[in-house]
Amino acid sequence: MNGKLIHIISTILSSLLMLLCNGCRQCSIEINALPFQESEGNNWGLIATNGEIKVHSGSFTQQPSAVVNGMFSLPDEEGYYRLYQLGHPTQPVSAQRFVQIGHFFEKVTLAQEFPDSPILIINRKGKIINDIGISLHYDIVLAHNFAEGRSLFCTRKGKYGFMDTQGNIAIPPIYDQAYDFHEGMALVGNINNKGEMCYQLIDPSGKVCSNIQITLSLLDQQFSCGLMKYSNLLNGKCCYLNPEGETNIFLPDSIKEAFRFYHNAAIIQSDHGIGLINKQGELLITPEYEDGFIAGNDRICLRNGNKWQLADFKGNIKGTKKSYDRITFFYPSGLAIAYSDNQSLWIDREGKPLDSKQYHRIEEDLSALQLTPQVFTRKSAKTEATEDKSKNQKENPTLPVSNSPKEEVQTAEKTNATCTINNEEWKNISKQNPFYTEASKILSGKLPETDADNRRVILNYVEHLRTSYTTKDIDFLTQLFSEEALIIVGKVIRNAPKMDGEYLSKGQVEYNIKSKQAYLERLKVLFKQNKEIKLKFSDFKIMRHPTQQGLYGVTLRQKYSSDLYSDDGYLFLLWDFRDETTPLIHVRTWQPSMLDDQTPLPENEIFNIRNFNLQ
Structure with missing residues (x-):
């Protein structure tokens, strides 16, 4: 048998194998x-x-x-x-x-x-x-x-x-x-x-x-x-x-x-x-x-x-x-x-x-390859925690934890809370987890019940926020921000260098304000341009407003990476729980962590809840 014939037979067998197998199981899907x-x-x-x-x-x-x-x-x-x-x-x-x-x-x-x-x-x-x-x-x-x-x-x-x-x-x-x-x-x-x-x-x-x-x-x-x-x-x-x-x-x-x-x-x-x-x-x-x-x-x-x-x-x-x-x-x-x-x-x-x-x-299709499930949901106001479970199943961000207590099903007042992680899973997270400190406060039993519930919702929503970039879930991001949300994005600018050519002047942050629609349209473009987007969080803190009940500020460090771009900065989110059925974000800000290669953004310039007039 000559080499050319062997190659042809080998190619045919290889193609048959690909047709019969998807991963490690027989597949009849064409x-x-x-x-x-x-x-x-x-x-x-x-x-x-x-x-x-x-x-x-x-x-x-x-x-x-x-x-x-x-x-x-x-x-x-x-x-x-x-x-x-x-x-x-x-x-x-x-x-x-x-x-x-x-x-x-x-x-x-x-x-x-x-x-x-x-x-x-x-x-x-x-x-x-x-x-x-x-x-x-x-x-x-x-x-x-x-x-x-x-x-x-x-x-x-x-x-x-x-x-x-x-x-x-x-x-x-x-x-x-x-x-x-x-x-x-x-x-x-x-x-x-x-x-x-x-x-x-x-x-x-x-x-x-x-x-x-x-x-x-x-x-x-x-x-x-x-x-x-x-x-x-x-x-x-x-x-x-x-x-x-x-x-x-x-x-x-x-x-x-x-x-x-x-x-x-x-x-x-x-x-x-x-x-x-x-x-x-x-x-x-x-x-x-x-x-x-x-x-x-x-x-x-x-x-x-x-x-x-x-x-x-x-x-x-x-x-x-x-x-x-x-x-x-x-x-x-x-x-x-x-x-x-x-x-x-x-x-x-x-x-x-x-x-x-x-x-x-x-257009590739991972659901056709059954690498991601096709999920059908009914997003009724009475859905309780099921919408959360549908998002969890759709995005596959949270894996099961063996022998761990399951969080109670959310009440109707928390219909939009995304319960991707349950109580025991929060209890078992390591000290290296960015949510460890805030989760410990919630589980300590020392917080008022409403405050603890709101903070738990924030934890789950923020975890879902992270995975929504990975899974390109624009629908979740659309319902998360209020229609009048203030989107502030910072970038480092520098004045012209000195004429003697020594060093660039100290960088300063210039802030641009975007509407919710403009922000989401930009995200849609990024989702299409990049196959892979990853977010990593650290330095996570929740601060309740001292006088306005139901308002919370969240600050965290965010590392963003995609096929085309990466950055590192501070994210601030202003949460409003005054309508218990629909927690919303009214303010989102992002600031770069470094003004230049050697100069971190000063700590007193990092946004928090005190920077916004909420009266």
């Missing part, structure tokens, strides 16, 4: 096409994940969804979606409109007709086959799209269960916490008589596979490649559980963080950077890169500086060391999207362009 634009403007089309154009750019004036198992949705001018088949992309399958339609991972999917309306199950013809809020005899306020034939749902009482694709109860809503099925198991939790959250693994019938016996540990939300990562909150060690609930891998102290396994490998992080390990915990790539993620079978994307490169699991750079501004996960076709100089193109597993074609934009 991603047929993604939305794309050949040039800037409202000229959308659909391009297959093998690079073939299915619907020419300009066929749609609105962005369609990804095409999953032959189906996609397209919004009209009013923002309502109709359902389409790729075989007939210009004619909707029915006249029925929805405010949200999920991907067809199964023969059915979830949908909602109007904002805040009941969650429905529809078929490929757009026909409603079940109203789960009625058929299940529960007031359903949250549901995830199907994963492995099961849809996670939550009732208004805060109990989780699972339904099948016909809308029948597969597992009753008896859990205080639950996560999606993956590799045939789901992580669920209930509070015991000691007030501790205890976790189990269940199969799709609800049968208990194993009990999680570890304590005071931060768990991942699912098994992947037969392992579940957890972090010991007492010593900071990163470990992995097997399906029997036993610890299978203990990583050394030099590993500060570890992540979920994909394709039998996992990203790890040390003080020196990002690296890679195998399922035996052995080092595959030395941790020396600034960032990285597993992109596909035996492929990892690594970043040093502002450029990403594709490598194999031994660290060998592919594509003659070609670098890109950004690279996506590999799609089942065996291709990934690369972004370079504001253009999009397809690259193969060697990091080489598929062809000479470049596009203004190819």
